[in-house]
Amino acid sequence: MLMDNVEFDREPPASLTTLVMAFGGWIDAGRAATGALRHLARDLQATRLARIDPEEFFVFTQERPEVRLRADGDRDILWPRSEFLAWHPGDGRNGLLLFSGPEPHQRWRTYTKAFLDLAERCGVRRIVSLGALLAGAPHTRPVRVTARCTDPADRSLLEAWGIYRRPTYEGPTGISSVVLDTAEKRGMQHVGFMGQAPHYLQDSENPAAIQTLVSYVARLLDLSPDMSHFAEAIQEFRTQCDQAVARDRSTREHVRKLEQEYDAEAGEQQPPLPGGELDSDKLMQDLEDFLRRQREGGTEA
Numbered sequence: 001m002l003m004d005n006v007e008f009d010r011e012p013p014a015s016l017t018t019l020v021m022a023f024g025g026w027i028d029a030g031r032a033a034t035g036a037l038r039h040l041a042r043d044l045q046a047t048r049l050a051r052i053d054p055e056e057f058f059v060f061t062q063e064r065p066e067v068r069l070r071a072d073g074d075r076d077i078l079w080p081r082s083e084f085l086a087w088h089p090g091d092g093r094n095g096l097l098l099f100s101g102p103e104p105h106q107r108w109r110t111y112t113k114a115f116l117d118l119a120e121r122c123g124v125r126r127i128v129s130l131g132a133l134l135a136g137a138p139h140t141r142p143v144r145v146t147a148r149c150t151d152p153a154d155r156s157l158l159e160a161w162g163i164y165r166r167p168t169y170e171g172p173t174g175i176s177s178v179v180l181d182t183a184e185k186r187g188m189q190h191v192g193f194m195g196q197a198p199h200y201l202q203d204s205e206n207p208a209a210i211q212t213l214v215s216y217v218a219r220l221l222d223l224s225p226d227m228s229h230f231a232e233a234i235q236e237f238r239t240q241c242d243q244a245v246a247r248d249r250s251t252r253e254h255v256r257k258l259e260q261e262y263d264a265e266a267g268e269q270q271p272p273l274p275g276g277e278l279d280s281d282k283l284m285q286d287l288e289d290f291l292r293r294q295r296e297g298g299t300e301a
Contacts, residue, residue, distance in 0.1 A: 003114065003117060004114060005052055005053050005056055006050055006052055006114050007051055007052075008050045009049055012049055012086075012121050012122050013088075013095070013122060014121070014122060015094045015095055015122075015123050016086055016087075016094065016095045016096060016097035016122040016124060017095075017123050017125050018094070018097070018125070018126050018127075018221065019096070019122075019126070020037065020040065020096060020097075020098050020099070020127075020128045020130065020217060021098075021100070021128070021130070021176070022099070022100050022130040022131070023103045023131075023174065023176050024100070024101065024102040024103060025103035026103060026174050027103075027133065027174045028131065028132060029195075029196075029197035029206075029209070030201065031210075032132035032206055032210050032213055033130040033131050033195075035205060035206075035209075035213075036210050036213035036214045036217065037098060039210060039214050040098060040214060040217065044087040044096070044098075044225070045087070046087040046096070046098050047085060047086060048083055048084070049084045049122075050118060051083045051084065052082040052111070052114055052115065054079050054104075057105065057106060057110075057111050058104055058105050059106065060080075062105060063102055065077050065079045065080065080101070081100075082100075082101030082102070082104075083099070083100060083101060084097055084098070085098045097119065097124055103174055103176075104175060108175055108178055109178075112175070112179050112182050116179065116182060119183075119188075120186070125188060126151075126188060126191070127179075127180060127183055127189070127190040128191050128192075129176055129179075129180060129190060129191070129193070130192075130193055130213050131176060131192065131193070132194065132195035132196065132197050133195075133197070134196075134197055135196035135198075135199060136258055137196045137197065137198050137199075137262065138255050138262055139201065139241045140241075140255065141259065141262045141263075142212075143195055143206075143211075144196045145193055145194065145195045145196070145212055145216055147164055147165065147193050148164065148165060148166070148167050149164070149189070149190065149192070150184055151189040154220075157220075161216075161219075163193075163216075176192075191220065193216050195212055196209075197209050200254070204237075207233040207234045207237050208230075208237065210230075211227065211230040211234065
């Protein structure tokens with residue numbers, strides 16, 4: 001099958017009625033959205049169906065291709081991957097289409113058309129969007145998630161879970177919002193889950209946020225993914241963060257203030273990023289340096 005800017009691995013089915021999507025970049029704090037999508041795809045053993053050709057949509061000096069060595073010593077060039085995967089439950093029910101890829105740099109309307117043309121060809125009638133934003137949220141508390149949707153039945157469910165929020169944001173937006181807006185105009189319903197990750201851990205993969213997003217998607221779609229490995233990963237992550245925080249008094253005070261605001265809000269609203277005299281840039285750099293050394297096997301000086 002031919003389609004502009006899309007390369008298929010095989011003939012697409014028309015029974016993938018729900019699409020779960022996650023874009024990397026601005027709306028992927030803690031790599032939570034793409035991490036959750038990756039976990040679902042691996043757990044479901046979903047197989048690649050198609051990919052969007054990156055040539056027209058990416059500036060390769062910003063999203064560089066990577067060189068990887070093969071076992072025979074030769075090298076492969078890996079281009080930015082915007083991939084669709086398919087999963088069929090095998091019991092006659094409709095399957096899932098899953099998508100993960102970096103946010104494109106340009107030609108968003110053309111990209112969105114290719115994206116949704118493929119989705120429609122696969123029978124998609126509802127999109128579940130995953131995202132995560134940096135927020136004044138301490139790493140010592142459960143990850144907050146809010147949700148929005150277009151279908152009244154989904155809204156009732158999300159309200160029962162206590163996470164539905166009517167959209168109020170105005171300002172710059174990302175490709176996910178453009179895709180969902182255009183999808184709604186095409187008659188597709190959508191549900192969006194938005195997690196919160198600590199703003200002082202911008203570049204660290206956050207297993208707690210990943211687990212929370214996976215849990216909500218699984219609950220919505222009646223899936224039962226294996227969650228067994230998360231407990232150890234979350235404990236290790238929090239231990240590393242605790243050690244980093246303990247090194248500096250201003251950092252400890254900052255996290256304590258976030259905890260107090262979190263507890264006072266009781267999950268109703270996202271607390272604003274605190275101001276004051278804290279050097280947040282230095283804090284983030286110190287924490288990132290510490291966590292990088294931990295991942296690389298280094299020791300604290």
